[in-house]
Every structure is written in structure tokens, then in C-alpha cells.
Amino acid sequence: MAEILVAYATKSGSTREIAEVIAEQIRHASHEVTVLDAADVRSVEPYKAVVLGSALYAGRWRREAVKLLMRNEKLLARRPVWLFHSGPIGPQQVPQRAPRKVREIAARIGADEPATFGGRLTSETAVGFIAKKMAGSSLAGDFRDWDDIRLWAYLISERLVAAR
Template sequence: MTESVLVAYGSTNGSTARIAEAVAAALRKEGLTADTAPAGTVTDVTPYDGVVLGGGLYAGRWHKDARRFARRHRRSLAERPLWLFSSGPLDTSAAERDVPPVPGVRRTGDRLDARGHVTFGGCLEEGAKGRVARMILRGGRGGDFRDFAAVERWAAGVARELSGDRRAR
């Protein structure tokens, strides 16, 4: 039986969505079935054997759609393996060291017994929505700090853990 994984995400300008797509692609490469969906559109997680939930970080908080997804599906999420990711640092910090989850994401992970969390670098480029995003760009602090090789390595670890669960049953 092939494990089926949902990769849900909260993203305003598409950067986190692109990371979610890369996670799903890496899971597929490892032999799993993986679907991606904006967190706000998911109505049911029960068809999936595992879930990866990601959200962009904005002013130290996870994207509202990721937060709402975690609350709305908390019972189902507590019954299956769950991994979390954040995206957002607009610098090289996520590539240089492990960036711990912000407090709200840490609490979500603790409540739902998430198996892991990782923070990936973010991306903010010209044309981004939002007043704060435009201010950051005007201040010269934008750019693309995503490390897709790191995303693939992390997702491969998720796949190995899920596959190990299947063998242990």
C-alpha cells in the first residue's frame, strides 16, 4: 500500500506554496502519493495517512490559514503522523542553523504531537501583496532565501519515517 500524504499550506504571495509543492514532489520521488492544497480549501484530512502543514511567517506568526487548518482539523491530525514547516526568514539564517518554531507554531506542534518542524528561508520579491511586504522591499530586505535542496532532504526524511511506520505495522 502506498502512503498518501496531504501537504497543506498557508501562503500569501506564493513562496510557501512553492515550498509545499517541492515537499510533495520529494515525497512522490520517495514512492509516496502526495497532494498539495491551500490550507483554507481542505475540508477533510481523513483520506490521508499523514499530513505536512506549512505556513509563511508574518510578524512572528504563522499564516492565518495554517493556524485555522490546525484548529479545524485538530482531532483528525492527532490521529495521524503530522509534520510542520515554516517559511519566512529573509536572510540566510535558516540555511546556516536550525531555526526553532515561533511560539504559536511550537504550541500547535505540541498540542497535535507533531513529529517534527523545520523552518525554511522565505522569499519576498517585487509585486508582493501587503503594506508590510512593500515596506520590507522598499527597505531593500527582500530576496529569495529558499533552499530547495534542504526542502528535498527534509521531505525525504518524512517519507522514510512514514515508510518505517508502515513496515512496523
Template sequence: MPANVLVAYGSTNGSTAQIAEAVAEVMSKAGLTAEALPAASVEDVTRYDAVVVGGGLYAGRWHKDARRFVRRNRRALAARPLWFFSSGPLDPSASERFIPPVPGVRRSMTRLDARGHVTFGGCLLEGAKGRIARMIVRNGKGGDYRDFPAIEMWAAGVAGEVIEGRGQD
């Protein structure tokens, strides 16, 4: 029976949600049962064999829904394979070099023994929600810096780890 994988995400304008959906799609193609869900809507993680949590970055912090999800489910998350991703830089830096997790994510990784973290470029386009987001776009600092081939490669690596771990059970 394929492993069930949850890809929970916190997203305001949909960019992180699209990354989560791409991650779940790659995992499904690898033979896992994977679903991407808004972190705020997930009530029970115990039916999943592995979890990926993603959050958009806002002023150096993970999206509030991702933070709350991790806090609310910390015991269940600590008992299963766990990975994190962040999305946010509005420049090509995430494709050019390793960007470490922000301090709050790093602390959660340590506490929950997460197996990995990656930061992907963000996306902020015309029509974005929030006063600051609209100001960033208006000042010409927005754009789409997501690298979907890199996202898919990372997701395939995570899927491989989940599959390999299932064979050891």
C-alpha cells in the first residue's frame, strides 16, 4: 500500500499553495498517495505516513497558518518523517544559492527532527492581497521567482526518501 503524504501549506496569495500542489503531484507520480491542503484546514495528521509543511515568508517569518499547524500538531509531526519548505525571496537568490531556514523554522526543525528544508523563490504579482504586498508590486519589486524544475527535483528526492523508508518498516 502506498504511503500517505500530506503537503500542508500556509499561503496568502496562492504562490505557496501552487508549490505545495506541485510537490504533491510529483509525489503522486512517484507512487505515493499525496495531497496538498491548506494548513489551517487540516484537523488530523495521524492518518499520514509522512508530512511536508510549506509556508510563505513574510518579514522573516513563516506564514501564520504554517506556524500554527506545526505548533498544533507537534506531537504527531515528531512521530513521522517531516520536511519543510519556504517560499519568498522576490529575486533569483533561491535558485542561485542555499538559503537557510528562518530562525522560527530552524527551531521547529530541531524540535521535531525534520529531515530537511529548502527555500524556493516567491511570487508576488498584480492583485496581491495586503497593503505591503501591493506596495511591493507597485514599486516594481514583485515578480515570479519560483523555479518549478527545482521544486520538482526536491519533491522527487523527498518522495524517494519516503519510499525508501517504507521498505524499512
């Protein structure tokens, strides 16, 4: 069984790709990592640490990520947890606050405010009427900063190594 869980909740696959890059970076520090869709995680009990990310739409986390937090709150409070969300698009991105419920749970489990990473919106990946309309505008594109994502994951791996 892997020692680190990287779980994600995504709509069009962008957050899954971010989770995979985070897992890859943590593996470079010789950690065993499992990457799972948040909807497939029943318990975090087998893991020593958890990284959880969600797509952020209209200021909301995906339901499956919030359910994972709520269902495992007591277990998460006893292990290191890092949170992230992705979704800001367009040339002028600003860090986004997590929804109130996520902030409250994060505070109770001792996790920091989620890191914000840019999202991706293209005509090929857009799901739903509004997203498809936005994909034809100046907001379309891939705004994920892979260097920033890898640095954040590297800092996690360093903290995990120090905790050994």
C-alpha cells in the first residue's frame, strides 16, 4: 500500500493532470504514492499523508472532494494534509479562497488554506453550455503553471522527508 494519497476531483480532467504531476514529484523523493479520484476514496486510513485537490467552479469545490473531507475528517486530523484547487482562467489570475465549508474543515484538521493553480479551458475539454461559451472567449487556454505546481509538490516532499 502506498504511503501518500493524492486524490482529486475534476470535471474535464485538468485537476487530474495536476494531481498526477504532484504525485510524480513526490515519488522523486522516494515516496510511494497512490493517485485516485476523490469519489473512489472510501477511507484515508491506509495513508500517512494526503494531498487533495478539486476543480474550482464559481467558487465551489467539486462535491466528491468535499465528501472525502467530511467523511474522513477525524483521520485527516491525525496526518499531514495539503489542499489545492485549480480553476482560475484568463490572463489575470488571482488566488481564490476555498469555499467556507472547505476552509472550516481545513482549520479543524490543521491544513493550510488550499493552494490555487490556474485551470484549463479549451473547446476540446469544455463540458456544459457555459463552459463551451467561455471556451470561445479570451478566457480560453491552459493557465496551469507547471513549474509552480512542481515547486509546491517538491515542498510537500521535503516536509515528508523531514517528518520521517
